[in-house]
Amino acid sequence: MRLLGDKFKKFARTKFFIVAASVAVFLTVAPAVLAMMGRGDILRSAVNLVATPLKSVAVFCGNAVDGFFDYFTEFNRLKEENAQLREELDKAQSKNDAADVALAENEWLKKFLLFSKEHPEYTLIDAMIVGRESGDATISFTLNKGSAAGIKLNQSIITPNGLVGYVCEVGLNYAKVRTIISNGTSVGAISERSGAYGMLEGIYGNSQSGVCKMICRDADADIQVGDPIVTSGVGSIYPYGLNIGKVSSIEIDEYSRDLIVYIETAVDFSHVSRVMIIGEEDSGNEQ
Amino acid sequence: MNNNDIKTYKNESQGSGACAPFSLYSFLKYLAIFGAVFITAIIQTGFFLKWRPWGTSPDLCLALCVAVSLKWGAKKGSVVAIMSGFCLDAFSSVGISLLIPFYFILSIIIGLFCEGKNTDSFSYFISAMPIAALFRVMIIFFELCLTAPSFSASETFIRTILPHFVITIVFSPILYLAVRLTEKIFGKRDRTTRHKKRDT
Numbered sequence: 040m041r042l043l044g045d046k047f048k049k050f051a052r053t054k055f056f057i058v059a060a061s062v063a064v065f066l067t068v069a070p071a072v073l074a075m076m077g078r079g080d081i082l083r084s085a086v087n088l089v090a091t092p093l094k095s096v097a098v099f100c101g102n103a104v105d106g107f108f109d110y111f112t113e114f115n116r117l118k119e120e121n122a123q124l125r126e127e128l129d130k131a132q133s134k135n136d137a138a139d140v141a142l143a144e145n146e147w148l149k150k151f152l153l154f155s156k157e158h159p160e161y162t163l164i165d166a167m168i169v170g171r172e173s174g175d176a177t178i179s180f181t182l183n184k185g186s187a188a189g190i191k192l193n194q195s196i197i198t199p200n201g202l203v204g205y206v207c208e209v210g211l212n213y214a215k216v217r218t219i220i221s222n223g224t225s226v227g228a229i230s231e232r233s234g235a236y237g238m239l240e241g242i243y244g245n246s247q248s249g250v251c252k253m254i255c256r257d258a259d260a261d262i263q264v265g266d267p268i269v270t271s272g273v274g275s276i277y278p279y280g281l282n283i284g285k286v287s288s289i290e291i292d293e294y295s296r297d298l299i300v301y302i303e304t305a306v307d308f309s310h311v312s313r314v315m316i317i318g319e320e321d322s323g324n325e326q
Numbered sequence: 327m328n329n330n331d332i333k334t335y336k337n338e339s340q341g342s343g344a345c346a347p348f349s350l351y352s353f354l355k356y357l358a359i360f361g362a363v364f365i366t367a368i369i370q371t372g373f374f375l376k377w378r379p380w381g382t383s384p385d386l387c388l389a390l391c392v393a394v395s396l397k398w399g400a401k402k403g404s405v406v407a408i409m410s411g412f413c414l415d416a417f418s419s420v421g422i423s424l425l426i427p428f429y430f431i432l433s434i435i436i437g438l439f440c441e442g443k444n445t446d447s448f449s450y451f452i453s454a455m456p457i458a459a460l461f462r463v464m465i466i467f468f469e470l471c472l473t474a475p476s477f478s479a480s481e482t483f484i485r486t487i488l489p490h491f492v493i494t495i496v497f498s499p500i501l502y503l504a505v506r507l508t509e510k511i512f513g514k515r516d517r518t519t520r521h522k523k524r525d526t
Contacts, residue, residue, distance in 0.1 A: 046438040050400060056434075059404050063430045066412050067423065083416040090368055090417060097372025105377035 147313050150199035154315065161278075162318035164188055166214070168311065178221035178241075179207070182214040182314065190214045193276050195317040201282035201305030202226070202270060203314055214316075218308055219283065220251045227273035228253050228283055228302075235260035236271060237300060239283060249308055250287065255298040262286060268302050278317065359402075360409055362508065366390050366501070367413035379496075380489040385462055387414055389498035391433045392458050393505040396450055400437025407433040428465050432458055451502045452495075459494045463487045 050056055070083055148165075155163055166188070170181030184190055186209050196203040196216050204224070208215035219226050219239060226239040237253035237260070253268065266286045272279025284304040292299055366386050374383030387410035395403030411426030436454060467487060 043435070043439055046441060047434070050434065050438055055401055056404075059408065059430070063408050063411075063426050066408065066415075067426045070415065082412075086364075086413060086416040090364070090413075093365075093368050094372035094417070097368050098375050101373040101375055101377045104373075108377065 151315060154197075154199050162189075164190060164316040164318050165313065166190075166316060167313050168216075169213075178218060179204075180216045180218070180311075180314075182216060182316075183212070184316075185210045185212045185214050187211050189318050190316050191318075195277050195281065196314050197281055197317060198306055198311060198314055200307075201284060202277065203306055203308070203311065205276045206316065216314070220249065220304060220308060226277055226283070227271035228268050229271045230260075230262050230286070231267040231269050232263075233261035233266070235262045237262075237298070239268070239302065249304045249306075251284075251302055251304060253300040253302055255300060258291060258296050258298050260298055262289060262298065262300050264288060268300075356405075358508070359406060362504070363387070363390065363406055363409040364413055367410060367417055371414065371417040379493055381485065382489040382493050384497035385459070385490065385494040386497060386501055387411070388429070388432075388458055388462055388494060389455060389501035390505070391429050392436060392454050392498070393451060393502045395433040395436040396440055396454060397446065397505055397509060398437075399441065400434045403433035403437045404430055424465055424469065428462070432461060448499070448502060452499070455495050455498045456491075459491050459498075462494070463491050466490065 066082070151163065151165060155161070164184065166182040166184040168180045169183045171179070182190070182196075190206060190209050192206055192209055194206045196205060202219055204216045204218035204221070206214050207217040217224055218241075220241045222241045224241055227236070228239040229236050235255060235257070237255040239251055239253045241251050255262065264286050268283045268286065270277040270279060270281040270283060282305050284302040284306075286300055287303040288301045290299050290301075291297070370383055370386045391403060391407045391410055394406045407429035408426055411423075411429045414425050415423045436458070440450070467482070470482060470486075
């Protein structure tokens with residue numbers, strides 16, 4: 040250390056050291072003084088003028104290397120982030136699905152409410168279809184409510200669009216429905232326009248099409264294509280005025296000379312999922 | 327080269343203080359040295375701008391100063407030190423910086439310490455680098471104390487001081503190899519010239 044000190048003292052007396060130290064002090068202090076005076080540092084500016092394009096190349100190369108290493112170092116982080124985002128996406132999708140369900144329920148309840156207001160004489164019970172017949176999905180349904188909710192045998196089943204069928208079996212917490220398009224059911228029906236009367240039946244083997252037929256004994260009955268058909272109220276099941284559908288075509292039976300009116304039902308039996316059961320009527324309108 | 331040649335070579339470049347006659351070759355040599363310092367500073371501030379191993383950029387200019395001082399002595403080392411400090415200040419510093427004085431003094435100390443010794447080997451370099459890096463991080467710590475009085479010493483040590491120390495040492499051999507390459511390009515002619523002068 041002493042030897043080093045002696046060497047340093049000797050070196051410090053040289054012309055070179057004095058010049059170099061002066062330059063070092065000048066280059067250290069001058070930029071700061073110039074900056075305090077509000078003047079730009081000419082030397083630094085000159086160096087940066089030359090260096091900036093080269094620095095851009097260096098930065099580009101550095102970014103490329105960083106991107107290369109990111110492939111290895113960021114992999115685990117990206118994997119975790121991916122898993123977290125997937126989870127968030129699943130939650131968001133669930134919320135979205137729940138929102139869709141809530142929206143559909145809201146729409147249904149609006150129609151339910153509107154129908155209730157239009158028919159204040161009816162007591163309506165809301166139910167969902169939870170099962171269908173395995174052979175033909177449009178012939179009969181199972182509902183998620185039964186006698187505990189006030190459902191009884193032979194009560195009419197409707198949707199805001201029209202008539203569905205009637206309750207053919209009821210348990211404590213379920214009920215079975217036979218639709219109007221199933222073979223074997225009959226519904227008293229009339230044309231809302233002319234009042235022409237007929238008996239509505241399902242078409243055997245054709246229930247998927249949602250078309251049923253009404254047989255009018257009077258061959259001269261005033262029925263036209265497009266006429267709205269409603270329940271006549273005749274019989275003990277369906278009250279008067281429930282919408283069934285519209286006349287799609289008319290033909291005459293060549294043997295019996297009966298008028299056969301084909302009706303396109305207002306309800307889409309393949310896709311119906313919620314129904315209303317007409318409960319006890321408030322006014323005395325027993326059929 | 328034997329030890330006497332090395333001694334003569336170093337003494338002639340350091341001890342007397344006499345300057346060699348200026349020639350086009352010398353000018354080109356010093357221009358090349360400045361260019362090398364310039365490029366090193368650009369790489370340190372530009373290349374390591376985004377890619378920062380362990381969150382820091384290595385002090386390549388420090389390694390360059392140490393390598394030059396060990397190889398060519400205090401004079402050349404101090405010139406390189408001033409150039410390095412100036413370039414780094416120009417590229418990244420604001421206001422007054424201690425880089426130039428630090429590099430200058432460090433290069434002179436290393437150059438004088440190695441005077442008369444054969445410090446050409448890599449082992450000398452890799453021994454000197456940790457000491458230089460240690461002094462550098464002490465300067466950084468000192469600057470932090472001046473500019474940011476309230477900081478967590480342990481956090482600073484783990485996040486700034488230790489990474490800077492380690493990464494500087496890890497990348498320093500690259501500069502050693504660069505200096506060796508430069509010596510191969512220019513050193514042969516230098517040795518021939520000095521031998522001729524000695525003989526005359």
